[in-house]
Amino acid sequence: MIRAAQLLEYQRSEYNVLNRSAMWLGNVALVFITPFAINNLLNGQWHVAIAALVIIAVFSFNTFTVLIWKTYYSGLCFFLLSPAMLLFIWFSIPQQGIIGVLWSFPALVAFYFLLPERLAWLVNGIGLAMIFYLSWVTFDHGLAIRIIATMTLISLFTAVSVRLINIQQKALHQVAITDFLTGLYNRNNLTLVLDEIIENNHKSTASNHLMVLDIDHFKSINDQHGHETGDQALKSVASIIRNLVGDDGVVFRLGGEEFLVLLEQQSWQEAKSLAELIRSTMANSELLPGFSTTLSIGLSRLKPNMTRADWIKESDQNMYQAKHHGRNQVVAS
């Protein structure tokens, strides 16, 4: 999948939620666990104290990376924080008895707010198995069964809540980035995608191109055939562009009768051929029964040291030139 499409995927927004929850959990953990870790140290409970200090250190590092570097490292939470929390449970139940069990409750819930969902399920499964074993060998079996039953319920309730939140989050994300009329991407996140592509362009030699496409004399469609017919025409144009671009790029509706295509890893020749193909296909297709229209297209290659604004401006200017030169044409630079 091309990078722009990956950037627009839901996973990114899931990570945005995780980095915020990990940051807040980090602050809370710092305040609430530190006094207990110091107490463990003073009482010579070394294993528990060291595990607690690792947990505090990773939580604090997480908060730091999110605040300063705007990056959330799920690998850090999975490979370092989760084992430290599991080890904490492993040492604290035999050493601290029921107090260790009490600490396991927030740990199980926290995994869901620190890790991508599937990893949280995995770590919760391991945690529950551990707690079950430790409770079985540490307490009388009646208590052990109650502990594991309540733990499992807490874990399941949290899993269900997080699942529902994620489903809603995904739906919201989809609505936020989709143009309701055409189903294309809207301009939300365009800035983010272009900035990342430009940033990446400095590191790689891949060719990236922007195409701005504007329907010619669209106002006359509305005026002559009504707004609903105009909407149908917009949908048809969107679908023609999307089909021709395929997996080579992503298509946005900028607003009104203007579209934008971001092409990645295409040669200049390929990009120009695609622009020409879209233009000719539109000119030759019957948009609505007995009715056709054309596109003016501005194409611009991402050049070294170009900013996002420069890139969009150049594509726009090319599109306006295409309009001035008589419409139904591609101007490329």
Ligand SMILES: Nc1nc2c(ncn2[C@@H]2O[C@H](COP(=O)(O)OP(=O)(O)OP(=O)(O)O)[C@@H](O)[C@H]2O)c(=O)[nH]1
């Ligand atoms: N049906 C419909 N029309 C829209 C929508 N958004 C914008 N428009 C119309 O698009 C038309 C744009 O008109 P202009 O900006 O004058 O452009 P044009 O008629 O395409 O002329 P040129 O771009 O110069 O070729 C206006 O009539 C808007 O009302 C929409 O979502 N649906």
